[in-house]
Amino acid sequence: DVKVTQSSRYLVKRTGEKVFLECVQDMDHENMFWYRQDPGLGLRLIYFSYDVKMKEKGDIPEGYSVSREKKERFSLILESASTNQTSMYLCASSSPGREREKLFFGSGTQLSVL
Amino acid sequence: GNSVTQMEGPVTLSEEAFLTINCTYTATGYPSLFWYVQYPGEGLQLLLKATKADDKGSNKGFEATYRKETTSFHLEKGSVQVSDSAVYFCALSDLNDYKLSFGAGTTVTVRA
Numbered sequence: 100d101v102k103v104t105q106s107s108r109y110l111v112k113r114t115g116e117k118v119f120l121e122c123v124q125d126m127d128h129e130n131m132f133w134y135r136q137d138p139g140l141g142l143r144l145i146y147f148s149y150d151v152k153m154k155e156k157g158d159i160p161e162g163y164s165v166s167r168e169k170k171e172r173f174s175l176i177l178e179s180a181s182t183n184q185t186s187m188y189l190c191a192s193s194s195p196g197r198e199r200e201k202l203f204f205g206s207g208t209q210l211s212v213l
Numbered sequence: 214g215n216s217v218t219q220m221e222g223p224v225t226l227s228e229e230a231f232l233t234i235n236c237t238y239t240a241t242g243y244p245s246l247f248w249y250v251q252y253p254g255e256g257l258q259l260l261l262k263a264t265k266a267d268d269k270g271s272n273k274g275f276e277a278t279y280r281k282e283t284t285s286f287h288l289e290k291g292s293v294q295v296s297d298s299a300v301y302f303c304a305l306s307d308l309n310d311y312k313l314s315f316g317a318g319t320t321v322t323v324r325a
Binding site: 103132134136139140141142143144147157189191200201202203204205206207 | 217245247249251254255256257258259262302306312313315316317318
């Protein structure tokens with residue numbers, strides 16, 4: 100079974116902490132994405148990557164950065180966590196070409212910033 | 214820019230009822246349209262898609278038809294089951310942009 104694995108299901112952090120959210124996929128996908136999911140707002144794209152060491156800003160990149168040192172791993176970094184970053188974070192991956200729009204999602208990390 | 218608007222939930226139905234979730238879109242080009250589903254405790258997964266006008270996507274008894282004239286992609290199922298309880302997301306992607314734009318999601322609960 101193909102998988103996108105997010106390192107934590109629930110995370111509680113303090114304001115100002117540096118937070119790392121890890122995502123690993125075992126499908127050898129080139130494309131990887133980070134979304135946040137908020138009630139009434141749906142999914143909003145934070146960052147994405149089409150290749151190792153490559154990254155592009157999504158619709159709401161402020162306050163976040165990413166790292167992709169290896170093809171299978173895509174990390175989301177909150178440099179200084181704030182309460183408005185409390186959210187469900189979803190990682191996804193896809194293959195290039197015609198199937199690029201078929202995203203495979205992880206189960207999500209519910210982050211609470213206190 | 215591209216955007217998706219879908220009907221607000223939550224929607225509560227009895228088993229074997231007919232389900233419709235409305236979705237309309239705004240796009241500058243000719244987008245592909247999708248429905249994703251998120252079952253409790255799981256990640257989103259692709260339910261069905263349509264890539265051009267008048268295409269009908271179907272899967273697991275669900276159907277949606279790409280209507281360019283009304284810019285809509287409504288999801289329908291004729292007889293729902295308890296196992297269809299989930300959050301449903303409408304989404305689109307532009308041919309020139311790999312990114313998906315998602316709607317806000319509609320929570321559907323089916324009661325036995």
